[in-house]
Amino acid sequence: MSEPNESHTTRPSLLLRVRNARDELAWSLFVEIYGPLIYAYCRRQMLAETDAADVSQEVLTRLAKAIHSFEYQPEKGGFRKWLGTITHNELARFYKKRQRVVRCQPAADEHFEVDSLPGQSDWSEHFQASVLNMALGRIEPEFDRVQWDAFQQVWIEDVSAKAVAEALSIPIEKIYVAKSRILKRLREEILLLSEDLPIVDSW
Numbered sequence: 061m062s063e064p065n066e067s068h069t070t071r072p073s074l075l076l077r078v079r080n081a082r083d084e085l086a087w088s089l090f091v092e093i094y095g096p097l098i099y100a101y102c103r104r105q106m107l108a109e110t111d112a113a114d115v116s117q118e119v120l121t122r123l124a125k126a127i128h129s130f131e132y133q134p135e136k137g138g139f140r141k142w143l144g145t146i147t148h149n150e151l152a153r154f155y156k157k158r159q160r161v162v163r164c165q166p167a168a169d170e171h172f173e174v175d176s177l178p179g180q181s182d183w184s185e186h187f188q189a190s191v192l193n194m195a196l197g198r199i200e201p202e203f204d205r206v207q208w209d210a211f212q213q214v215w216i217e218d219v220s221a222k223a224v225a226e227a228l229s230i231p232i233e234k235i236y237v238a239k240s241r242i243l244k245r246l247r248e249e250i251l252l253l254s255e256d257l258p259i260v261d262s263w
Contacts, residue, residue: 073255075139079128087124093253095120097190098147101183105151118150139254144183187254195249202245206230207238215239 074093077086098119102112123146130142200208206228213219213227214235225232 073251074253075127075130075255079130081128090123090127091120093191093194094123094143097187097194098143100190101147101186102151104186107151107154111154115150115154118153119147122146122150140184140187144187147183191250191254195246195253199242199245199249203238203242206234207242210235210238211242215243 074086074090077083078090080086095116099112099116102115103109107115123143126146130139203211210224210228210230213224214221221232221235225235
């Protein structure tokens, strides 16, 4: 049976590491995690693939310049809100630029409304889901298949612990042990990646 690596608990968060300009691995991991997250959000706003890629790159460029001065303040929304604000600002710039082009082309059918951009609640839901999925994918290899299947069915798919125990032919106590261990690691990984995303401990 695979056991979680306890060294994870003492590793500095990604947001702390990425503020160190000499930690190139931290920035690479940051781009690996948040590049697709930003891109997917831009696509949700109906941007074409190339436009979404361009806006995402602009967001990452601004982040690279500003991350060193970022201060973690959970009472103000923390990193999640800060990143959402930067992303929304870049989307607004994109739409305003596109509106200027449309105004110069009276025959064009396209019309873009900057005011129609979704608010922070939409961004927050997207952020939470994306970071949660990333964290789950990163910790899954640390657990054996039975542990992970039990956790996934009960915690994610909302199947009863009793039914899962019977289906996997294991004592129900092992279901709860798997839940406890995996949720602990999941919290650690999320704190490592984003510092401010809560996990609800419920079945």
